[in-house]
Amino acid sequence: MAKLNIVGVGPGSPDYVTPAARKTVQKAEVVIGAQRSLNLFTDDIKGETMILTAKNLNSALKFAVESAEKGKNVALLSTGDPGFSGLLQTVLKSGFVKAVEVNVVPGVSSIQACAARLGISWDDACLFTFHEGDVSAEEKIELASCIKKGKEVMLLPDSRAFPPREIASFLIKAEVDKETPVFVCENLTLDDEKVTSSSLEEVSKQTFRSLCVMVIKANHKEKG
Numbered sequence: 001m002a003k004l005n006i007v008g009v010g011p012g013s014p015d016y017v018t019p020a021a022r023k024t025v026q027k028a029e030v031v032i033g034a035q036r037s038l039n040l041f042t043d044d045i046k047g048e049t050m051i052l053t054a055k056n057l058n059s060a061l062k063f064a065v066e067s068a069e070k071g072k073n074v075a076l077l078s079t080g081d082p083g084f085s086g087l088l089q090t091v092l093k094s095g096f097v098k099a100v101e102v103n104v105v106p107g108v109s110s111i112q113a114c115a116a117r118l119g120i121s122w123d124d125a126c127l128f129t130f131h132e133g134d135v136s137a138e139e140k141i142e143l144a145s146c147i148k149k150g151k152e153v154m155l156l157p158d159s160r161a162f163p164p165r166e167i168a169s170f171l172i173k174a175e176v177d178k179e180t181p182v183f184v185c186e187n188l189t190l191d192d193e194k195v196t197s198s199s200l201e202e203v204s205k206q207t208f209r210s211l212c213v214m215v216i217k218a219n220h221k222e223k224g
């Protein structure tokens with residue numbers, strides 16, 4: 001059966017591209033990915049390339065699946081790990097995949113890079129992604145509830161639909177202590193990586209870059 005490889009490319013630095021990801025791309029006859037992902041493989045790509053954008057997502061996925069169905073070896077590049085807020089779910093939900101085998105090559109997620117940067121264990125953390133405007137009222141309520149229960153939260157904001165500033169304002173309105181400690185980690189692993197250690201109140205007044213992970217620390221005052 002033809003194979004569609006969904007390849008995790010890590011948070012952005014070439015240092016976090018795995019050898020398995022590189023080998024998969026080297027063997028691919030078709031490589032599809034965002035420009036910043038393709039740039040990580042300039043010396044590896046031998047096949048045809050297609051630049052993935054928010055606008056051509058559907059047609060690019062269709063092309064990826066059709067190429068695999070024709071027997072071509074296809075690599076679809078997904079930032080971080082494909083399984084967290086990545087292209088795996090998009091492909092599985094697309095309905096295009098019928099006669100191809102999906103092979104996932106794991107990558108280092110921005111969540112992992114963030115936890116490592118802050119030196120925190122994420123065993124018990126509540127994970128959320130609001131990327132691509134995926135912001136339901138239920139998820140917002142669950143977010144506030146996790147923090148009130150004293151759990152640590154790691155989340156991917158959406159720079160337009162639900163940026164860190166609005167997340168912080170929402171939580172303060174939901175009666176989470178405004179002094180709750182917050183970290184915002186921008187452009188992880190890249191040369192201009194920045195970590196801001198702050199509070200909900202301060203974050204509610206600030207603007208951050210679009211590539212960021214937000215960590216809301218367990219506030220044990222809330223529990224009792």
Ligand SMILES: C[S@@+](CC[C@H](N)C(=O)[O-])C[C@H]1O[C@@H](n2cnc3c(N)ncnc32)[C@H](O)[C@@H]1O
Nearest residue numbers: 011079080081084086109110156187188211212
């Ligand atoms: C479409 S999601 C992809 C997440 C990816 N699958 C992962 O595992 O990291 C894109 C979001 O991931 C986060 N992100 C990706 N790379 C990042 C980086 N280098 N630094 C901080 N956040 C990053 C940002 O929140 C960004 O909006």
